[in-house]
Amino acid sequence: MSVERLSTGVSGIDSILRGGIPKGFTVAVVGEPGTGKTVFSLHFMNAGLVNGEKGIYVTTEESRASIIRQASTLGMDFLQAVNRGDLVIIDALMGEKGDAWSLRELDVDELVNTVIEAKKYLGHGHTRLVIDSMSAFWLDKPAMARKYSYQVKRVLSKWDFTTVLTSQYAVTTSLGFGFGVEHVADGIIRFRKRIIGGYLKRFVVVEKMRQTDHDKRVFEIDIVDGKGMVVVGPYTLAREDFALPLSVLRKMVEAEVRKNLELYGGELEEE
Ligand SMILES: Nc1ncnc2c1ncn2[C@@H]1O[C@H](COP(=O)(O)OP(=O)(O)OP(=O)(O)O)[C@@H](O)[C@H]1O
Ligand SMILES: [Mg+2]
Numbered sequence: 001m002s003v004e005r006l007s008t009g010v011s012g013i014d015s016i017l018r019g020g021i022p023k024g025f026t027v028a029v030v031g032e033p034g035t036g037k038t039v040f041s042l043h044f045m046n047a048g049l050v051n052g053e054k055g056i057y058v059t060t061e062e063s064r065a066s067i068i069r070q071a072s073t074l075g076m077d078f079l080q081a082v083n084r085g086d087l088v089i090i091d092a093l094m095g096e097k098g099d100a101w102s103l104r105e106l107d108v109d110e111l112v113n114t115v116i117e118a119k120k121y122l123g124h125g126h127t128r129l130v131i132d133s134m135s136a137f138w139l140d141k142p143a144m145a146r147k148y149s150y151q152v153k154r155v156l157s158k159w160d161f162t163t164v165l166t167s168q169y170a171v172t173t174s175l176g177f178g179f180g181v182e183h184v185a186d187g188i189i190r191f192r193k194r195i196i197g198g199y200l201k202r203f204v205v206v207e208k209m210r211q212t213d214h215d216k217r218v219f220e221i222d223i224v225d226g227k228g229m230v231v232v233g234p235y236t237l238a239r240e241d242f243a244l245p246l247s248v249l250r251k252m253v254e255a256e257v258r259k260n261l262e263l264y265g266g267e268l269e270e271e
């Protein structure tokens with residue numbers, strides 16, 4: 001049986017997914033701060049908009065204006081889509097009075113109700129939904145992560161959505177953020193970052209995608225001004241990425257041996 005797939009807006013990631021995200025899926029997009037979750041979410045939204053689809057983008061970490069600005073640096077016109085009535089950006093940060101599309105607080109019930117209101121406003125038909133980020137809803141109560149994620153998926157599954165839920169992890173406190181989204185998701189796309197040779201590199205790996213084959217390799221990505229996310233190619237961990245140069249390693253071992261000899265006696269044989 002062939003599944004209908006939606007382009008993510010990043011052609012390299014569509015290839016990894018053998019064509020895109022199966023329609024109707026809820027996909028978790030996870031990773032540390034600054035790895036590209038928001039940029040990817042903007043691509044996913046924009047791919048729908050340019051295809052004549054409707055979209056709802058919930059932003060918890062950046063204001064609506066900031067999202068529109070970020071999109072425009074990647075060559076995407078979100079303001080026009082809002083004005084056309086094709087896109088609703090729900091802002092959970094500003095809590096602006098009198099703005100129908102602002103959340104007053106980071107409350108999951110309010111989130112779900114506002115998303116449904118936005119869906120009714122946009123009208124019938126399939127809609128792309130991004131919630132960036134879900135983890136904002138359980139920052140002070142990580143134990144609720146799974147319950148909240150399940151609630152969002154269950155209620156929204158009655159509506160015609162394909163959904164991206166982002167979740168953020170701090171390197172040192174990943175447990176504290178809760179692993180809610182991954183459990184309920186039909187797919188997991190994980191973004192990573194790493195300093196290699198004094199240069200910040202970013203990676204993506206698809207960890208799960210139900211009902212479809214996908215590439216299991218880690219791919220290096222780049223974010224380019226005016227263009228956005230591009231897949232550079234598959235990445236194989238080179239030994240130099242984690243090993244110290246041999247000469248440095250030898251010096252460290254020698255120093256350690258010397259220290260022990262001084263403590264416990266004996267002689268270090270020279271070559
Ligand atoms: N116009 C641009 N040109 C080049 N690089 C950009 C551009 N816009 C964003 N970036 C890169 O993308 C990074 C931000 O990625 P993004 O906002 O998607 O991260 P994130 O995973 O959503 O982080 P957080 O968890 O903090 O929200 C920036 O640090 C920058 O390196
Ligand atoms: Mg972000």
